Amino acid sequence: MQEYSIIGSGPAGAAAAYMLSKNGYKVKVYEANKRLAMKPCGLGIPSVKDLPIKIQKQYIVQTINGVTMYVDDVIVLDKENFLEGYILDKENFLESLIIESGSELIKNSGFNPLKNSIKENGNIKEINSAIIAGGFAFYSGEKINAIQTIVSSKSLEGLKKLIIFFDTDIVGYYWIFPAGDEIEVGVGGYRNVEELTKLLNKFIENNEYLRGSKVISPIKGAEIAVGGVNLDFDYKFPKIGEAAGFVLPLTGEGIRPSLISGFEIANAMINGYDIKNHLSKLKITNSIKIQRKILERVKSMDRERRKELLSSMPAEVHAEVALGGMSKLKIIKALASRPDLALKLMNYMGD
Incomplete structure (x- = not known):
């Protein structure tokens, strides 16, 4: 049985552990803290339509x-x-996702990326195959x-x-x-x-x-990692979740993108896909890329121009952007009466 270590028990790590364990892999999930979900966040998932894992009541x-x-x-x-x-209820959801899948959860276990070693039950051991899901601390972007x-x-x-x-x-x-x-x-x-x-x-x-x-x-x-998805891994092992920038830059929403990224890296591993290629083609990756472009453009404006741009968007556009849908067709339809604004947004969105 192939074994995998997952560094971090956040949404990305929990989703990857769930998927791998359900498909016959032996998985250990290492959490540096004594409890899960220690990062303060809004705990909101504004849309569950594209979630790969059902959240129980x-x-x-x-x-x-x-x-x-x-x-x-x-x-x-x-x-x-x-x-x-x-x-x-992020803490209990993540813990149940890991444990009920059959993965082993080991808390209070810090990872040393310089030595690729982990602390397990007081002992230091080197790991040979792992997924980094340790959150913003492992992210090198903005x-x-x-x-x-x-x-x-x-x-x-x-x-x-x-x-x-x-x-x-x-x-x-x-x-x-x-x-x-x-x-x-x-x-x-x-x-x-x-x-x-x-x-x-x-x-x-x-x-x-x-x-x-x-x-x-x-x-x-x-x-909060807002620099966009970075799949040029700067560690020996692949990164997912916020460690790889799976956060919507304009809203800071990270739970949903991280769950998707964790599920999909496991999907790639199980089916023998190239990990970077598979993750780069995800719809959520494209949404993050577009939001990052918009954020960069908004940052470069003076305050009055920012206010003018954001205030002039129709409600339907705000909803589409905030949820990360980033459908060009929906945005163009919503901006039918504002071709000037539609052109600006299409330029921000790029190809």
Whole structure:
């Protein structure tokens, strides 16, 4: 039986372990922390249509059916009953995915990429075949900072949509996501953690949705890989998930792209496909590539031009871009009355 080591138990590592184990491989998943899902994130999967793995009901904290989106406090998208998304119990979902597949999960086991060695039950051993799914720490491209906290808010009880405020100054956004009886509030963008912390506190204090809310957890943060997919592996072993840049750069959504990448690297290995070639042709890889081009163009603009571009997009375009669909046909149809804007976006999207 062929054995594989997977470094990291996030969405990508868990999906790869699930797929490989179900197809007869012996898999060990190594997690550096004592618990899974330690990275603070919004826990949102805004669309589950292209997920390769079904999420069981017990791991769904909240269903999501809509989005309200602002650009510098001007509403640009407000749709309900057009999404099928979830807020996820990420820790328990990932652990069940690994263990129930028959993979072995080993926690508190750090990986040394310089020596290709792993700590297992107090002993250091060299590994010969592995998949790197260790998240942003293994990503060599551009990253931004993101922080979040948890608040309680009676006015937002029963919230079933995502609320997003794009900020053209920081080229990022604030988010308000439902999480069962609580609300996750955060911000990510091109600022350091200290500046983001000040901005988040100000946002919580002044935002109309959050009036009367109470902060109930410390602010936590992490980096987010926004530089796009990088399949030129700089380690001996292939990388997937956020370690390879499987994150939508404009929204920071990483759970869904990482699950897909983990599933597909296993698919490539099982069927003898070239890994880089297979991953490069995925629809999600193309969506990330296009979003990265748009992000680069938006960053190069001054603030007024950013605001003009983002504010002038029809709601259907915002929805298509935010979900990573990036269908040129849908975008062209939505921009039928704005050929100038359609041409700009097509140029950003490239081939």
